[in-house]
Amino acid sequence: MFAKIIKYVLKPLASLLLAAAITFSFLVAGVKLLGVELYTILSPSMEPNYHTGALIYVKEVDPAELQVRDVITFRLDGTTTATHRIIEVLHEDGLQFRTQGDANDIPDTNPVDAADIIGTPVVHIPYLGYAASYVQNPPGLYAAIAIFAAIVFIVLIVDILDGVYNPKPDKKAKADNSNRKETEA
Template identity: 45%
Template structure:
């Protein structure tokens, strides 16, 4: 009889121990899941913050480039890429110069002008001499020379071919402008803009879809 009672007590004690162990395991599992969930939420917030910073930086970069390459035209400036070293060290190869229209009659020796050589080609050189027309005093031409050139240019520049005078320059930006303005750079720029827009709106679309799924 005593043996039976001892066994029964031992079983009850073991049952309590097992119950306590299961309870502890359940509590630990619950705490672990809670910690993992919080860590996951923290990681999601961190990843979203990094994503937002990255996309914002890309948008700012695109806006700056668009302003420098296109927006300048709205304030009367025309950008041109320096393709040769004839004006070194004043204007370096690959720089982007911003040209403002000017009254040709106000120009004098020492001024730098940007002028048309042909329908699709322009040059930027310094005026060496203003040459009035012998027959028509209202017509003037300019003798020009590149700062890095030893000799003056072979032909005179007619005043009607003057595009303007450079007012400031940005080094190396001309490489980007020249690349974007010509295929395949143009297609690459369009594709890059589309990808950036997709990156901006994609997380919101996923989040909206997730909310709709959770509600169902």
């Protein structure tokens, strides 16, 4: 009975947990290898298109190609970023963009310089930004490492138990038995 539980419940569940952990790791960290930056939407200014807590994947873009109605992620200062929609392209003091959040009644105060543009969002995943923000700094990072290690440990234990309760026939013994049958015939 325990052998069937291991084979049909614990093994698939452990594999699913490991696959989920690897997928989450790729979604949060691996995409940087593809040249995509991650940002979490922290305010409701872009609702209903981007909800608070959404994780957005931002791809670099040539500012000269941007147009009115495009959504951009840009630097407000050294550490703060925003994601808003372009409502006007300005050419007076170099290339600049007037932006506004979809949920805001008025445009942003200052235009955005082309040099401050990070890129445009290409994909967003609702609520994943909360988890991504949590695991990027201690203690969330430590918790994520511990959870991943625990999942790997569970997968190993399930594999060990599977080998104990569902032993595989020895290939050499099986080959010896088939040779005996051939010589007896």
